[in-house]
Amino acid sequence: MNVLRRGLPALVAIVVGIVTLFGLLTVPPVAGTILGWATFLAAVALAMGVLNLFGVHFRRTIDGSSYSFLLLLSMLGVFGLALTDALGFTTGAVELVFFYIQAPLEAALASLLVFLLLFAGFRLLQRERTVGAVLFLLAVLFFLFTQSPLPAEVAAVVAPVRATVDNLLVAAGVRGLLLGIALGVITLSLRLLAGIERPYSS
Amino acid sequence: MSEQELVTVLIIALATALIVIISRRLGNDRPPLGRLAGPFALRPLDGLNVLQQQAGMAVESGRRLHVTVGRAPLHGPGGPSSVAALQAFDYLATAGSTSGVTPLVTVGAATLWPAALGVGQAAYDAVGRGEQFRLRDSRFIADEGFPFVYGAGVSALLGLESAGSNVGVGRFGSELTLIAEAARRRDMIQVLGTDDVTAMAVATAYTDNSLWGEELFAAGAYLKGSAVQLASLRTQDVLRWLLVAILLLVALLGAVGLL
Numbered sequence: 001m002n003v004l005r006r007g008l009p010a011l012v013a014i015v016v017g018i019v020t021l022f023g024l025l026t027v028p029p030v031a032g033t034i035l036g037w038a039t040f041l042a043a044v045a046l047a048m049g050v051l052n053l054f055g056v057h058f059r060r061t062i063d064g065s066s067y068s069f070l071l072l073l074s075m076l077g078v079f080g081l082a083l084t085d086a087l088g089f090t091t092g093a094v095e096l097v098f099f100y101i102q103a104p105l106e107a108a109l110a111s112l113l114v115f116l117l118l119f120a121g122f123r124l125l126q127r128e129r130t131v132g133a134v135l136f137l138l139a140v141l142f143f144l145f146t147q148s149p150l151p152a153e154v155a156a157v158v159a160p161v162r163a164t165v166d167n168l169l170v171a172a173g174v175r176g177l178l179l180g181i182a183l184g185v186i187t188l189s190l191r192l193l194a195g196i197e198r199p200y201s202s
Numbered sequence: 203m204s205e206q207e208l209v210t211v212l213i214i215a216l217a218t219a220l221i222v223i224i225s226r227r228l229g230n231d232r233p234p235l236g237r238l239a240g241p242f243a244l245r246p247l248d249g250l251n252v253l254q255q256q257a258g259m260a261v262e263s264g265r266r267l268h269v270t271v272g273r274a275p276l277h278g279p280g281g282p283s284s285v286a287a288l289q290a291f292d293y294l295a296t297a298g299s300t301s302g303v304t305p306l307v308t309v310g311a312a313t314l315w316p317a318a319l320g321v322g323q324a325a326y327d328a329v330g331r332g333e334q335f336r337l338r339d340s341r342f343i344a345d346e347g348f349p350f351v352y353g354a355g356v357s358a359l360l361g362l363e364s365a366g367s368n369v370g371v372g373r374f375g376s377e378l379t380l381i382a383e384a385a386r387r388r389d390m391i392q393v394l395g396t397d398d399v400t401a402m403a404v405a406t407a408y409t410d411n412s413l414w415g416e417e418l419f420a421a422g423a424y425l426k427g428s429a430v431q432l433a434s435l436r437t438q439d440v441l442r443w444l445l446v447a448i449l450l451l452v453a454l455l456g457a458v459g460l461l
Contacts, residue, residue: 038277046312049342109350113379120407177415181397184419185282187434199288
């Protein structure tokens with residue numbers, strides 16, 4: 001029974017993985033069908049995830065958390081608007097919520113990141129005074145400066161320097177990292193396809 | 203079969219052949235660590251060494267370990283990084299299951315929630331403590347389309363739960379800054395690993411224990427470490443040097459006008 005419990009998921013995963021890989025190379029519709037099943041399962045997983053989020057915050061609301069209560073209220077509110085949109089009582093209400101609440105909040109958070117990263121760069125330099133730490137901080141300051149609105153004369157001088165740094169140093173570094181990642185993905189995929197690693201059945 | 207597909211098949215065949223050859227040479231021995239320890243030696247990965255210590259430190263401090271596994275759906279192009287992140291979580295959940303300090307796992311993609319729940323539950327079932335891993339120990343924060351909601355949600359959770367360390371592995375973007383900053387403010391030990399270039403910069407700024415790109419994909423093999431798994435890591439290193447040699451050769455041939 002234990003062998004079946006451990007072996008069956010592995011067998012299914014290996015067979016489906018190999019069929020998908022060779023399907024992509026030889027019979028794309030077969031791979032497309034399997035990927036379609038995965039997309040359907042992802043939609044089911046999303047419903048489960050939302051229920052999990054609701055359950056966790058429902059418990060926290062009972063324990064007296066006002067933030068969780070607000071979150072539940074927002075969830076139910078947006079769900080209600082989606083229903084009224086679907087039934088034709090309102091038009092584009094969910095989009096309006098996203099446009100006027102979600103998008104500005106996300107934009108505000110994104111704008112904070114520059115300063116958080118700049119301070120993190122300073123702290124890195126305090127923590128370790130290495131060449132790497134100095135380069136990191138200089139790079140942050142350089143890109144912050146060159147992306148700021150500059151007078152035309154200054155921008156004319158800075159732009160080619162920025163382009164050179166972008167095209168030479170940044171592009172080369174990023175490509176090197178991406179090649180390493182690609183090799184990592186290949187060997188991990190081979191281990192999964194061979195059933196050597198089984199994250200789906202410990 | 204197109205030229206690109208042929209190259210794909212050749213790379214897969216070459217990698218498979220190298221794994222078989224290296225694992226046969228190694229037998230059942232674990233390859234040594236260190237750059238000078240022989241032709242089959244593995245590079246020491248500091249980030250993964252610190253990650254190995256996290257479960258023990260959680261027991262000593264009595265505070266939970268928080269693990270967040272990113273926001274790449276399992277069925278998308280970022281799937282491999284999520285698989286690698288789940289393997290790291292599997293290792294930590296297994297270590298936590300024997301010590302009794304249950305890690306808290308958060309996810310930023312719908313498909314990762316049942317996967318993380320399954321990994322955690324299996325780790326606890328394996329030691330006969332299945333009832334100790336509860337549904338609320340695995341939390342869905344946001345779907346992959348809302349990175350800042352995910353980042354803000356995880357950072358808020360770090361303040362609510364009495365976590366002592368923060369492990370962020372998987373696919374992140376710049377929202378990793380919010381998570382790392384929240385953990386820093388609470389003086390948590392952090393291990394951050396990702397395959398996203400922007401998030402790599404964030405990880406470098408916040409912790410010395412970072413896993414860059416390919417190191418993340420090595421997590422499962424490095425942490426669990428059977429001979430075949432470690433042979434595949436050595437294969438990765440061999441393939442990288444091969445790639446470097448090809449790039450240099452092509453550049454050289456291009457420079458002298460032969461290409």
